[in-house]
Amino acid sequence: MAGLSMISNNNRVFNQWLQIFRKKNNRSLYAQENWKKLEKIELFSNRNSWEKTVLLEILSKNFISLENITISSETYDNRRLNLNAYYLVFVNGCLVPSLSDQYIGAWQVKIENTPPYLPLPSPIYSEFFLHLTESLHFETTRIFLPSGKKEEKPLYMVHISEGSIEKDTLNMINYHHIIEIGKGGSGEVIEHFISLNQEKSYFNGNRTLFFLDDETILKHIKLGMENSNSYHFAHHDIHIGNNSTIESNVIMLGTKFSRHQTSVRIHGNYSKISLNSLILLSKNNIGESRTYIEHNKSNCSSRQLHKMIVKKFGKGIFNGLIKVTKGAIKTDGNIINNNLLLDREAEVQTDPQLEIYADDVKCKHGATIGYINEEQIFYLCTRGILYKQAKTIIIYGFVQELLTLIRHQTIKDMILSRLSSFLSEII
Template structure:
């Protein structure tokens, strides 16, 4: 158990929450007990552990963790936080599904409580916060899109988390746990939007777990928007499991939170499948943003692409860790991981580690990373055209991000991402 935090303080705190949880069934309680044992086994590591070398959990030790209480907010409050989308909206507040704020009709989707785990895939690449979320989630949701169905509207999952409003107890932090499973059957097509926001400007702790199973020839377009406040803590883990000739595209925009650690794990378990995994990170000042991917090519003739970009300012820190693994019989695999990083100041820090594990011949795989500063010659050229220094740098930053933002086919998502980046850039002096 080397490399754990002193006395494993976090484990003691979360143990108290585990005793307070409510389970929907004996089967769910058994499943949560399993995940809690795995949480105990792994523990919460300090910087001496390789996986946590660049992402310190020390700042969490200042808090005492509570389950966020059930709250009621008005539809008007909810609408102000929501994206103006023509969608099927499901609203979650402090870890719980709020039917009164959600749409009543889901078109082709079937929505129910996730009480049986027998059809849920095991974790692709487990880690401690994955197990923590599974063990502490008060509710779990199953969303099914039947075979051959193609929804005309995106599925919009709005997660609203709130911080403590009692200023007398600043060391107490609300914690919320979100658990969803999407079952996309063969020949079905879906667009999914995960949106995380803060109800107020107080500190809060969010854990989220989303698993998605795609049947043969199924198609998924997925956007994750982590737009919580700068005092929040966001830990999440998404799993994507693809069948034969399935297609998945996943974009994550991690544009908020004091400390973020997001995992995307995937398995290509059918022939001829394609997956694209991308992310954009903007940690400023003392923020830490950690993005990790783990991708298994388990069948032949599959294609994967990954593009991960970070923009880091002041004492901000970005971490990227990506693994592309090719199984012995996964011939004709075509896989690529790229991580590009832009530093806006000398104090900014980025740690990048893309890597390959290949156990067969007849593949085409590559990985690479770049780290650099804003090109002064580009700034000078723009200034010679009458553009201010600040505006010139902003234009270069947006150009750097454009490879991800301009590929967004949903115009509302594109607008919201660009607006979020603009607001964050206004907070800093570049």
């Protein structure tokens, strides 16, 4: 099995994943096909040294499946955000109706865990852990907003994950969602990933597909607030039609290793994409943010702003690509990655890219990596501001541009609270 050549001789981890795969009867043909692809992909190819270190650490663990976990409403209430929204609650990858709202406005939800299974398109970006999630999830949540429906209240999806109490053992959890908005529809989706326990370890594979018909609007927020013993691999595919708009903001705070890949394929004209992210990293944690936007039609625009704040041996990786295919004239694409290092032990690798095959386009990219500007601190100190306060002002100013994109004050307050805790050791 070429794809697992660096796992131990008896393919211990692969066999554990195989047992999880077999645990569910009647796997879809799509899941079976993805499982076969695992055997053909070289897990360690095209990986940098940081990723290889993390993968070797993951492959040294044991994997189990504890999907049938129940939690009390009190436990859930203590972890969720208080939002004016429709609530869907998932525990270890499966919807929990007793904790979810029975009425969710114009949104429609269907759980798919038995045949017949509806077909799915091939992934925009093919990757080992994407196929692993596609193979091992126990159910798919299909969420649909019908044509012409404009839902003002957001759909708040709370993902609660429970780890394993056993040493060197990861609970294998997979979330699998398909979100579709019909022609002329508009809505907002908030995904919130939290840990049931702050010490237990787990592996979270998250897969979400978005299908936006013509003249649709979607606002999306992802909040990754899991414990520092968790591993989070996420893959989002976005398919967008004519004259549609999507804004997606991804906030990742806390996991031991996180990797979020957003892939977009524009199928229509006059559509607009906005992808943004904020990642905080410290204590040998590694965070990756990866994007791919494929412009296939004319007169479309894409804007990306990605920021990382890194301290104390934290490591950040950014990789973004805008691809403009032949005939996609008048494309307007922009990708920016800004990174703030809070000490000499922090590291970031960044690689924004453009791939253009059409004329009459306007595309640009840029990246910055640096420490807090001492001249800015000096300027503030000359105005009577204390040194530590000046440093705090600059850091908070660094994230302000992203915070202005979020309209929910409760979410802003939570991010600022996490940022305050993050900075408490150094300021």
